[in-house]
Amino acid sequence: MEIEKFKRELRGESPYPVTDAICDFILTAGRRVELKKNDILIAHGQVDTSVYYILDGVLRGSVVNSQGVERTVGFGLCGTMIYSAQSSILGGPSIYQFQACSPVSLVRIGNETFRRHIDEDHEFCRWVMGTFALAICYRERSSEGLNNDALAKYKWLMENRPEIIEMVTDKVLASYLQISDVHLSRIKSRLLRER
Numbered sequence: 154m155e156i157e158k159f160k161r162e163l164r165g166e167s168p169y170p171v172t173d174a175i176c177d178f179i180l181t182a183g184r185r186v187e188l189k190k191n192d193i194l195i196a197h198g199q200v201d202t203s204v205y206y207i208l209d210g211v212l213r214g215s216v217v218n219s220q221g222v223e224r225t226v227g228f229g230l231c232g233t234m235i236y237s238a239q240s241s242i243l244g245g246p247s248i249y250q251f252q253a254c255s256p257v258s259l260v261r262i263g264n265e266t267f268r269r270h271i272d273e274d275h276e277f278c279r280w281v282m283g284t285f286a287l288a289i290c291y292r293e294r295s296s297e298g299l300n301n302d303a304l305a306k307y308k309w310l311m312e313n314r315p316e317i318i319e320m321v322t323d324k325v326l327a328s329y330l331q332i333s334d335v336h337l338s339r340i341k342s343r344l345l346r347e348r
Contacts, residue, residue: 156180159208162232167283175277178270179206183262188212188253195237197250202264205235210257211320214249215328225329227292228254228317234284235259254321303332307340 163171163179186205188194195201197217212229226249229235237247241264271278294313301309307330310318318326327337 159231162230166232166234167280167287169276169280169283171280172276174274175280178274178277179260179262182266182270183260186259186261188257188259190253190255192253192257194235194251194253194257194259195240195247195249197248198246199237200240200244200246201237202241202244203236204241204262204264204267205259206262207231207233207235208258208260211254211317212251212257213254213321213325213329214251216249223250223328224331225325228314228321228329230316234281254325303330303336304340304343306330306332307337307344311344 159180160171160176163176183203183206185208186194188210194205194212197215207229209231212233212235213225214227214229214235215223215225217223229251235251237249239245240247271281310326310330317329321329323334323337327334330337332340
């Protein structure tokens with residue numbers, strides 16, 4: 154893992170500046186976790202109050218609907234903070250499942266350590282709140298892009314998140330786009346022919 158890349162990516166996670174002190178806290182306050190492709194970090198229904206920061210790799214977040222069908226709802230890349238709000242804030246089981254789409258390196262910070270640092274360090278607190286605000290903005294932007302037809306959804310991903318297309322399986326990508334694997338294959342073929 155390249156520390157400078159991680160620090161660069163952290164800068165894009167919040168509208169507030171990430172200081173060396175914030176980076177140092179994240180990198181030293183927790184312990185390293187390594188996942189293999191397809192390992193589950195937090196399972197549906199599991200209570201996990203820890204906060205994780207992705208150092209390298211891609212995680213996907215998914216939910217299971219009332220019919221038992223799993224759907225990918227988002228991805229985390231280098232610099233992304235991952236946690237179950239249901240567990241961390243409410244103490245309940247996670248609604249989301251977080252699974253590695255590639256080998257993933259993370260830092261795990263215990264909830265008590267994380268909360269204590271928020272209480273004690275105003276800059277860190279402000280930066281973390283900025284990550285939450287930016288996550289909401291991104292979710293709105295991706296929802297807008299994903300409200301189109303399947304071809305437009307794929308083109309939106311190509312323009313806005315090409316690393317996801319490169320790093321996840323077609324099955325996961327189709328789940329995220331809410332289309333079938335076959336439909337995704339047709340879209341990719343059509344776009345290749347148009348080039």
